[in-house]
Amino acid sequence: MDIGIxxxxxxxxxxxxxxxxxxxxxxxSGHRVFVxxxxxxxxxxxxxxxxxxxxxxxxxxxxAWNQPIxxxxxxxxxxxxxxxxxxxxxxxxxxxxxxxxxxxxLLAAGTTxxxxxxxxxxxxxxxxxxPMSEVAGRMAPQxxxxxxxxxxxxxxxLLGGVPGVQAGNVVILGGGVVGTNAAxxxxxxxxxxxxLDISHDxxxxxxxxxxxxxxxxxSNPANIxxxxxxxxxxxxxVLVPGGRAPQLVTREMLKTMKPGCVIxxxxxxxxxxxxxxxxxxxxxxxxxxxxxxHYGVTNMPGAVPHTSTTALSNxxxxxxxxxxGNQWSALRNDRDLQMGLNTYRGQLTYSAVGEALGIDTVAxxxxxxxxxxxx
Ligand SMILES: NC(=O)c1ccc[n+]([C@@H]2O[C@H](COP(=O)([O-])OP(=O)(O)OC[C@H]3O[C@@H](n4cnc5c(N)ncnc54)[C@H](O)[C@@H]3O)[C@@H](O)[C@H]2O)c1
Numbered sequence: 227m228d229i230g231i232x233x234x235x236x237x238x239x240x241x242x243x244x245x246x247x248x249x250x251x252x253x254x255s256g257h258r259v260f261v262x263x264x265x266x267x268x269x270x271x272x273x274x275x276x277x278x279x280x281x282x283x284x285x286x287x288x289x290a291w292n293q294p295i296x297x298x299x300x301x302x303x304x305x306x307x308x309x310x311x312x313x314x315x316x317x318x319x320x321x322x323x324x325x326x327x328x329x330x331x332l333l334a335a336g337t338t339x340x341x342x343x344x345x346x347x348x349x350x351x352x353x354x355x356x357p358m359s360e361v362a363g364r365m366a367p368q369x370x371x372x373x374x375x376x377x378x379x380x381x382x383x384l385l386g387g388v389p390g391v392q393a394g395n396v397v398i399l400g401g402g403v404v405g406t407n408a409a410x411x412x413x414x415x416x417x418x419x420x421x422l423d424i425s426h427d428x429x430x431x432x433x434x435x436x437x438x439x440x441x442x443x444x445s446n447p448a449n450i451x452x453x454x455x456x457x458x459x460x461x462x463x464v465l466v467p468g469g470r471a472p473q474l475v476t477r478e479m480l481k482t483m484k485p486g487c488v489i490x491x492x493x494x495x496x497x498x499x500x501x502x503x504x505x506x507x508x509x510x511x512x513x514x515x516x517x518x519x520h521y522g523v524t525n526m527p528g529a530v531p532h533t534s535t536t537a538l539s540n541x542x543x544x545x546x547x548x549x550x551g552n553q554w555s556a557l558r559n560d561r562d563l564q565m566g567l568n569t570y571r572g573q574l575t576y577s578a579v580g581e582a583l584g585i586d587t588v589a590x591x592x593x594x595x596x597x598x599x600x601x
Contacts, residue, residue, distance in 0.1 A: 227550040228258045230293030231281075233265035236300045238508030240268035240531035243297040243318070245539040246279040248546070253280035257550045262290040269535040297546055299538065300525055301328055312336035312571065317542070317549060319343055319358075321524075322568055323470045323582035324497040332569040333585075344467060344576055345545065345566035352467065353562070354545070356403050357537035361527040363407025363463065366490045367396060367415060369521055370459040373488045373512055379519045381486030383458045386416030393417050397457040399445065399474055399499055400464035401428045404492050406435075408461050413439050420453050450474050455482050462491035462499040469578035470497040477501050477516075485517035494522040497582075557594060564590045 229252060231244055242265045244252075249259045261281045263273055273283045284290055291309035298318035302310065310316070310331055320341035322329045332339045342354035367385065374380035374394070387393035396412040398405045401423035412419045413436065422445040423429050429442040443449045445464075454460055454475060460483070464471055471493040480502050491503040498504065502515040506522040508529055513520050527534035545563060548556040557563055568576040570593040580587035 227295060228260065228293040229546070229550055230284075230290035230296040231259060231261040231265055232287045232290040232296065232298060232306075233262040234299050234528075235287075235305065236303055236525060236528070239300055239525050239528040241299045241528055241535045241538065242266040242269050242271065242531075243299050243539065243542070244546070245269075245536055246271050246275045246281070248539045248543045249276055249281045250279035251543060252546065252550060255547060255550070258282060260284045260290050260293055262287055265290075266535075269531040271535075295546075295549060297542070300528075301325060302331070307331040307335075310335035310337045314338065315340065315549065317342070317546065317566075319495075320568055321495050322576070322579045324495065326583055329569070329574065329579065329583055329585065333572050333574060336572045337569060338567070338571070339569040340549075340563060340566040341568045341576070342542065342566070344568060345562050346467065347562055354538075354541055354566075355465075357541050358527045358534065359403035360407050361530060361534050361537060362492050363404035364411050365526050365530065366404070366408040366461045366463070366492055367412040367417070367459065369511070369523075369526070370396070370461065370488045370490045371415060373490075373519050373521055374458060374486075376486075379486065379512070379514055380488055381458060381484060383486075385412065385459065394458035395420070395456050396459045396461065397453045398422070398461045398463055399450065400462070400493070401425070401432050401442070402463065402465060404463035404465075405461070406432065408463060408492075409436065409440055412459075412461075417459070422449060422453060445474070447474075451479055451482070454479060455484075457483065458487050460487065460489045460500075462489065462493045462503070464493050464499045465496060467578065470582040471499040473499060473501045475500045475502075480516050480518055483516075483518050486519070488519045488521065490521045492526065495524040498522065554594075557590070567593070570594065 259281045315338045376382035383394045385394035396417045398421040401421045420441040422443045424445045493499045567590045574587045575590045
């Protein structure tokens with residue numbers, strides 16, 4: 227099977243979808259891998275290293291996109307819609323629930339879209355979201371602490387405090403992978419940390435691992451309203467798999483927050499869990515509403531590509547090997563991959579996306595009947 231690796235073109239996106247090591251594993255399994263020239267440079271992988279591992283370097287995006295399977299990092303941006311077509315299997319982050327134009331483009335083109343973020347194991351875990359959530363979670367207190375500096379519009383609070391001075395308050399909505407990793411770093415900085423989740427099991431787990439170093443709270447409107455009033459840094463980290471994030475902090479509630487406090491809405495890629503947040507880029511990461519600094523970068527891990535590219539490629543490789551080995555039977559035999567199927571031959575196959583966008587969906591099993599596949 228031939229596989230294309232285009233260079234990412236989203237602003238300040240420096241990751242690439244496969245390391246040279248992953249390319250070698252694919253080549254050793256009998257596949258050809260076409261890497262767009264300079265695709266890996268920003269992650270520390272020049273063309274020469276890919277060539278040494280057996281990749282074919284192609285001079286432009288069109289030649290990488292022209293392969294039957296394309297592996298990417300971020301969802302296609304508008305300039306890339308022209309490459310979508312029916313005989314293309316696209317394996318990447320898609321985040322369709324928050325992106326009607328892309329959903330419509332994929333459906334109109336008939337592209338098979340498998341979204342990293344909805345590939346799901348039987349135990350409910352999301353193996354291809356996890357590595358990037360770990361990175362974004364660990365970055366969130368770091369970028370939040372930075373934007374709390376006065377000259378950037380923040381309150382001028384040092385999260386760790388100093389002897390004799392109170393530490394900053396970090397409130398985290400959602401105690402999953404992002405939330406837990408954010409808590410680890412915030413606690414490491416010396417901040418006071420409160421984490422809210424609707425899952426009691428999750429709160430129990432957090433209480434067990436962090437003990438008295440973290441306050442766990444049941445997520446409900448009253449607790450959220452009270453917690454955000456004391457926050458210096460609020461981190462949005464909730465997820466409804468594949469669906470739009472619930473808006474837990476309304477415009478009215480925002481007015482109760484301290485002037486100069488910072489919100490890092492990591493969940494912004496799924497629409498955001500703060501009503502006033504919207505997507506931003508690494509070029510211009512923040513904006514201010516009601517004196518509250520909002521950070522809404524949708525591809526936070528793109529800023530630390532050395533770490534992120536390798537973390538992502540480690541996790542996607544086993545699935546890429548299955549898809550390249552035999553894409554249709556891989557979809558039939560691998561339940562994790564079936565859960566990742568979002569679009570197929572003009573049909574939407576992920577119900578949470580359909581609910582978010584008001585588009586009819588069909589079950590993957592029904593959609594795949596085209597291929598005579600019973601799943
Ligand atoms: N901006 C970025 O660069 C970036 C990078 C990685 C992940 N993300 C996003 O971060 C978000 C979180 O991802 P994750 O991997 O931590 O997900 P996860 O599934 O591990 O955790 C989500 C948590 O949210 C909790 N939750 C759901 N509804 C809630 C509510 N109403 N109140 C409180 N908690 C609630 C769930 O119980 C779960 O524990 C996702 O939207 C993901 O796409 C963004």
